[in-house]
Amino acid sequence: MDGASILIFSESSDALVELLTVGRALCTPAGGRVTAAAIGQTATALAEHCLARGADEALVLQTTAESFPGAEELVFGLREVVRAADPDTILIGATRIGADVVARLAQALEVPCASDCMTLCRDRDGNLEVERRIYGGRFTARQVLTGRPRIASLQPNRYPKAEPVQKPHGSIRQLAVKLPPPRVRTEVSSPRARSAVDVTKAEVIVAAGRGVKKVEDLALLDALAGALGGVLAGSRPLTGDVDWLPTDRRIGLSGQTVKPNLYIACGISGQIEHIVGMKGARTVVAINNDPKAPIHAEADYTIVGDLYEIVPAFLEACERAKRA
Amino acid sequence: METADASPLNILVCVKFVPDPNQLQADANGRPDLARAPFRISTFDENAIEAALQLSARHGGRVYGASIVTGQMPPRDVLLRALAMGLEALYLIKDETALAADPYRLAAALAAATRAILFAEKIPSWDLLICGEASADQYNAQVGPRLAVALDLPAIPYATRLEVRHGRVVANRAVDGRSETLETNLPALVTVGTEINQARMPTVLQVMGAGRKPIRDIPLAELPGFDAQTLGQRPSLRTIDVSAPPSARKRVTIEGKNAAELAAQLLSRLRADGEVKF
Numbered sequence: 001m002d003g004a005s006i007l008i009f010s011e012s013s014d015a016l017v018e019l020l021t022v023g024r025a026l027c028t029p030a031g032g033r034v035t036a037a038a039i040g041q042t043a044t045a046l047a048e049h050c051l052a053r054g055a056d057e058a059l060v061l062q063t064t065a066e067s068f069p070g071a072e073e074l075v076f077g078l079r080e081v082v083r084a085a086d087p088d089t090i091l092i093g094a095t096r097i098g099a100d101v102v103a104r105l106a107q108a109l110e111v112p113c114a115s116d117c118m119t120l121c122r123d124r125d126g127n128l129e130v131e132r133r134i135y136g137g138r139f140t141a142r143q144v145l146t147g148r149p150r151i152a153s154l155q156p157n158r159y160p161k162a163e164p165v166q167k168p169h170g171s172i173r174q175l176a177v178k179l180p181p182p183r184v185r186t187e188v189s190s191p192r193a194r195s196a197v198d199v200t201k202a203e204v205i206v207a208a209g210r211g212v213k214k215v216e217d218l219a220l221l222d223a224l225a226g227a228l229g230g231v232l233a234g235s236r237p238l239t240g241d242v243d244w245l246p247t248d249r250r251i252g253l254s255g256q257t258v259k260p261n262l263y264i265a266c267g268i269s270g271q272i273e274h275i276v277g278m279k280g281a282r283t284v285v286a287i288n289n290d291p292k293a294p295i296h297a298e299a300d301y302t303i304v305g306d307l308y309e310i311v312p313a314f315l316e317a318c319e320r321a322k323r324a
Numbered sequence: 325m326e327t328a329d330a331s332p333l334n335i336l337v338c339v340k341f342v343p344d345p346n347q348l349q350a351d352a353n354g355r356p357d358l359a360r361a362p363f364r365i366s367t368f369d370e371n372a373i374e375a376a377l378q379l380s381a382r383h384g385g386r387v388y389g390a391s392i393v394t395g396q397m398p399p400r401d402v403l404l405r406a407l408a409m410g411l412e413a414l415y416l417i418k419d420e421t422a423l424a425a426d427p428y429r430l431a432a433a434l435a436a437a438t439r440a441i442l443f444a445e446k447i448p449s450w451d452l453l454i455c456g457e458a459s460a461d462q463y464n465a466q467v468g469p470r471l472a473v474a475l476d477l478p479a480i481p482y483a484t485r486l487e488v489r490h491g492r493v494v495a496n497r498a499v500d501g502r503s504e505t506l507e508t509n510l511p512a513l514v515t516v517g518t519e520i521n522q523a524r525m526p527t528v529l530q531v532m533g534a535g536r537k538p539i540r541d542i543p544l545a546e547l548p549g550f551d552a553q554t555l556g557q558r559p560s561l562r563t564i565d566v567s568a569p570p571s572a573r574k575r576v577t578i579e580g581k582n583a584a585e586l587a588a589q590l591l592s593r594l595r596a597d598g599e600v601k602f
Contacts, residue, residue, distance in 0.1 A: 103469035116463070237518070247498055298573060
């Protein structure tokens with residue numbers, strides 16, 4: 001097929017420059033262009049960020065509203081961008097907002113879309129062939145997406161971020177579109193407490209799951225993380241059902257995707273939601289007293305035992321070794 | 325304090341019955357052995373039913389379930405389980421030709437189903453549609469937001485707390501580093517995950533008793549307003565292969581007589597691999 005035309009969108013600048021890498025890869029060898037869509041109060045800055053990293057064009061829908069536009073307004077804006085850019089492929093970062101936006105956009109354009117893709121490439125007919133994890137991450141589906149535009153969302157923090165280029169060549173095109181008044185009104189919006197550490201950059205992660213009985217017990221796992229020069233993270237039950245850890249330390253589909261060298265899962269059963277987020281770890285240790293827990297199949301080293309006995313013993317062994 | 329208004333709510337919950345991913349094994353060819361996996365209500369859909377029942381307990385009204393059944397019919401005890409939780413009736417939209425196999429078609433089928441059920445139950449309109457935020461098998465996380473667009477309803481995905489006040493739904497959620505309280509007018513659609521509640525577990529007796537409640541089958545092709553032919557020709561998301569990724573994991577079980585021995589074994593393994601530098 002000749003010159004691909006790829007539109008990328010994410011409200012997160014980190015995710016956006018990853019999409020730039022993926023979009024560029026989809027262009028070769030037939031050539032093509034990657035256009036970034038930027039919508040919202042910080043749209044122009046986002047657009048410049050992309051152009052500096054080699055995007056061919058940025059379509060900007062600058063808004064003055066104080067709050068970030070909601071999914072419905074973003075989709076309204078994106079439809080205008082799609083009309084202007086006429087892309088054959090749209091890539092969207094699968095943050096939680098992005099997952100909502102991509103589904104609504106695809107429905108509005110009356111086309112299918114592929115969520116949370118791990119890999120994507122073109123097949124001989126120019127359709128998108130993607131790989132996704134299904135059935136709790138235990139299986140991989142290969143799927144083919146047809147139509148125009150073909151829409152896919154990609155897990156953030158999975159692809160290299162596009163680097164700044166020597167000679168940016170792209171230009172900004174402003175779109176004069178007034179977003180509709182939101183039907184869903186924001187009464188309160190406040191940033192959640194952020195962790196001092198970024199789990200996506202950690203080399204060692206000790207992750208806590210439902211097997212941890214009390215919030216105070218996290219201190220034990222935190223101490224182990226400290227001894228290994230790593231950080232403490234958690235699965236969805238500990239970062240959502242109860243608020244024992246901030247959500248930016250949640251590993252999994254609705255949280256962070258991590259690639260540490262060492263990942264120690266303590267009292268984590270290993271649901272789909274979680275596995276997808278830690279699958280990229282180099283070495284995985286599972287400590288769980290349930291021999292049937294699915295996490296064991298995802299681990300290099302498995303200990304079937306009570307984390308309340310194993311973790312203190314392992315921490316002690318580490319400290320003894322460090323002293324020696 | 326604001327008082328909850330008394331008008332009863334008609335709520336429809338979209339339910340998917342899935343092979344339990346945690347009990348799904350690969351067959352000899354590395355394909356999922358769907359015939360041998362027990363079925364269950366998709367995890368977040370249980371939370372969706374629970375959320376609907378809690379609102380209904382507070383405001384009155386009725387909670388119905390709708391499910392598109394593609395391929396294998398879920399076992400009756402799993403269907404009864406959904407009814408035993410407290411659904412008024414369960415509508416099964418039977419998709420024997422697997423037309424609704426991607427979220428785009430699934431949402432179109434559900435949109436038509438919402439209207440068909442209104443008509444069958446002689447309800448003027450839905451106040452609230454509740455979906456799980458994603459299904460436990462495919463995890464596309466598309467159907468809820470798509471259904472809202474198809475029905476032109478305002479939507480609040482990822483609700484962690486729900487309240488209905490004077491014709492509005494108020495929801496809390498935490499997304500991408502922010503805590504939000506959102507509100508919109510009814511009718512609306514919300515999606516929920518595990519955070520919102522602990523879904524009730526019906527007893528065996530309740531499940532047996534639910535046999536008296538109606539399960540109504542509607543063939544997909546007979547849904548009014550559902551144009552199977554046109555939809556069949558639209559672009560698609562087609563699965564060409566499903567396989568268990570070859571596990572690169574060592575899957576070594578550490579053996580030992582006690583915690584200290586296990587810990588020492590683990591440490592020596594991790595040192596040998598270079599993952600622990602001391």
